[in-house]
Amino acid sequence: MPEESIDHIDFDELKKRAISKPLVEHIYTADPSAHYFNGKIYIYPSHDIDAGEAFDDLGSHFAMEDYHVLSMDNIESEAVDHGVALHVKDVPWAEKQMWAPDAAHKNGKYYLYFPAKAHDGIFRIGVAVSNTPVGPFIPQPEAIKGSFTIDPAVFEDEDGSYYMYFGGLWGGQLQRWRTGKFNAEHPESPTAHIPEDNEPALLPIVAKMTDDMLEFAEEPKEVQILDENGNLLLAGDNERRFFEASWLHKYNGKYYFSYSTGDTHFICYGVGDSPYGPFTYGGKILNPVVGWTSHHSICEVEGKWYLFYHDSSLSKGVTHLRSVKVAEISYREDGSIITLNPYN
Incomplete structure (x- = not known):
């Protein structure tokens, strides 16, 4: 549900129609990255705090300064908040805007990957390490070399390789890297440097991780998303093209x-045959939620698949105060995913 319709929503009625409820209500959480580690569900969300700023497309109203980790013993159990796992004041290179994170596990260590604006105003991606899935996490002193923009997501393949996907338009600055270097022109405009509608859309980025999980093992490269004819999706195809939340x-x-x-x-x-893509567009997983943003993860738990997502129903439509939710997803025999409606 786009922001312009919020004034007309009956939130009590919406609560009844929602297919799921917020996992926690004592804080606002968003952008959930869910993982099944050691027989337990761990969720790594961002933490929404009101910045007291007017809404803008640069994300200035998102005062996100730390990360909490949530856990669930099973998909039906109450979510437990394990408190602050990492705070921006503990990250030497970061100034503000700790946006959507992710986590990974390897050889008994847990890695929290997170974007933040460095002191020069440019988004980078950092990594922090812990001996437990709930932290506290100790950050590396510098951002990952060669990292830029937002929304890191790390995938572990069956051969033990790990890949990071990232990128986000507008406030996420991806469009400012089209030449390979950061373009600082028109800093007040989130849509400056966006391709024309008839040009190929901007693409997410992927890089394989080093064995120690702390750096890229290769030069980051674009991930192609193709239409049914094998052509890149166009920038004007904004109901299908990539924007953020890999x-x-x-x-x-x-x-x-x-x-x-x-x-x-x-x-x-x-859908594709390689972690590098290309990926052929397959359809929609989730229809619009209340609140401007939509951000998710998909996690298998005991043979079933679940979509972790957020909406702004708890804050009654305040776009930057969101709450994490979960719903089961299903596949057809051909492998396509059945679209979920967040409200019946």
């Missing part, structure tokens, strides 16, 4: 790259 999961031997379309508020996906 995620990768594997189902029946196929790689599913899912993402948010941003200004049109869908969660969509493409």
